[in-house]
Amino acid sequence: MTVPELAAELAALRSPAAVRARSHQVLDHVRAGKSPHFALDEAALDAVADYVAQVTRQDYPALDIPYHSRWRHFDAGGVARWDALKARLGAVGRDDLARLMIDLAVVSVLLDAGAGDAWRYHEEATGLTLGRSEGLAVASLRMFEAGGFSSDPAQPLRADAAALIALDAGTLARHFQVSDANPLVGLSGRVALLNRLGAALAARPDLFGSAPARPGGLYDALVPQARIGRLPAERILSALLDGMSVIWPSGLEVAGVSLGDVGRHPAVRVADLSDQLVPFHKLSQWLTYSLLEPFEAAGLAVTDLDALTALPEYRNGGLLVDLGAIVPRAPVDPAQKQAVSSELVVEWRALTVALMDLLADRVRARLGLDASQFPLAKLLQGGTWTAGRRIAAERRPPAGPPPIAIDADGTVF
Template sequence: MVPTPDDYLLSLRAVRERCFRVQEAGIRNRLQHFDVDPSKLQDVVQFVVSLIKRDYDEPSAVPVHGIWRHFDVSGRPRIQHLLNSWSSLGFDATEKTRRVLDLFVVAVLMDTDADHVWSYRENATGRTYKRAEGVAVAVLELFTAGAFSSDVNQPHRVDSEALINLSLDTLEQGFQVDHKRNVLIGLEDRLDILRNLGKVLQEHADYFQKTGPVPRPGNLMDYLLEHSSTIKTKKGALILLETLWPVVQCMGELFVAERPSGKGGIPGYGDVFPCAAIQYNSSDSTDHYVPFHLMSQWLVYSLIEPMERLLGATIEGTELLTPLANFRNGGLLMDTGFISLKPKEHERGIESYHKNSLLPGQPKIEVAPLFEMDDPVVVEWRALTTAYLDIVAERVRDALRLNRNKLSLTRLMDGATWSAGRELAEISRPNTQEPPIIVKGAIY
């Protein structure tokens, strides 16, 4: 059956195909907002290779990309400690997996590379963390305190009732927010996403209410295990990615696109935006729409790991997943000089930054171009990031003489590209460590 335009734009296949159309437009000098310097591509590859060699004795030791890494900041195996405590209480592998999925879903939907101002002091250790790792540790301590559970006797879970009734005050206390000294931008947006997740859990009982009286994100494990396409093997369940994909899409991405701001994507499609560089037909056509589905892909990358590690499951079809069009990966391409803003767009972004800096609480140091999430500059940047990281991945494998099985895309992102983008930001903008383009109101 030929997919409809709607089905196509919701698919993973469309992400890679449309982003490569933007990349090809760059080769034909049709980009509207960026210039590409092909001579710098090898610099990107060499930097990524150098990080892998610096940080890992063997490429096989590179971990997969997922939210689990954020929880283990400072080498403390927080998730394993949780698993050990649940084992001591007699919970089986399936329930432990449900609980980890509960936690990881909330953590992904709350995930934001918070700016340099906010920090979190971990209650258990007294250590202070920032950015994505700080957010993860804060979510973990909220989770263990029962903030996401409506059953005081079962605090270590997430359920629909607790999410729907979650208050901003609970989140602000949990994230140690101080409106003068420790501001966390966008917390209200994340609260809206979590409350919507609570409604989604109730509306999609076929996905989330297979076990227990209250719908939970982790119950998607039961849906997957019982699905007619899942194959039982001696090692564990063989689960098709196409079975998981619609489940994760309904969790947050589609809601973000429906919000009144109109900056989270196209309603009905999710994280999808028009791109003039590939617009050849009338504006009524969807041929120039570019999907990214970042939140949904980040969920998949993060949920696969506990399914495989705790239940021995195998997810079939992960080769369809793409590089994540986030601002660390995109920053890698810009801070190496491989792609750069056209002068007029750089000027527009700087003007926007200065206007924004006049608002209360907004940064006034380390000036960088600033754009809204739905700005055509950001769309083109994300598309180039997705396509060129695929190309970088192939060249890195060639340089290390490894195939995809030995160095998968998910390992490459965790072991090199994401961390490379962050390290370059720390070098280029040491005070704020922001990416080279600031995206105002970023949800993805």
């Protein structure tokens, strides 16, 4: 087999179409009763839809639902931090604003994996103490404001390759207030991820520029692909998977090709090197959702949002377990951590992607919205992520951990 043929087989996994298709293969496997891990109760999806619609109406009575993205977390505690930062920028052009927003979103999303139940971030300016995704978002925003991701003190509000490559655990710990009494899960993994991001940026001037190489260079790479001001969402994801697949430490590698967030499952059988491989690209898709607003801020329309998939993470997946759509065949101890690469977790994540497709139309019907008004990016925000957190807190108070615990390294979930 030639190198181009090999690359084509595996590159096909770097698409949301592959995430969706192979997740539905796993769904069919479980439907057929072939799984030792889970059974399905698809009738329970109606109860899930009722719960999600209720949560959505509570949080957004006018159904003015924004995208599920990192920008929501920057407003944690009702404080419009991004708006305040933007106001201080003055008369910045919209192209520069988009680059700055992409820089911020990329580093913040890559720092947004499970923080653990113990870690908290205390914000001096507001007096708020925040944990989990919201705390990570605010900590990353404040670090960005302080120039923590820039190698040029004269231009603090950016993230560039040199600064990311040089970032060390002590610096990140200081900005994120990490201590023995305030431990952050996967601190070293997060630093290593940002170090690898810096190297990936420097290696791809065609995607990220070179003066300096920065995530915001993606804007200049993708704008020429926008026809009459319209950019398909999948173009953003494809660029991210092309430029950043090498950064994932726990990602699968096949025949020397780094695949990123991909698992193995026996339900997927094909006669090539991608046999049994199930791609997810969770953080890359979460990042794509979080880059919609930077591109829109520059006047582009991002289209075809539902080419992307739901995010296979523990809030969406936990919702389906807690409300009985995904049924473990044996009791799962929520304190027993499961490996991200385990067949059980891969199956759970694939079922989450596939069942969210089935759930979407049910929730739309209850809200009286169609797919153009309520794409997956709004279902997640409205939505399933919040509903998953709330039902977890009801079932396992007070912290509300997921029903299935993941042995995470701070880079996948």
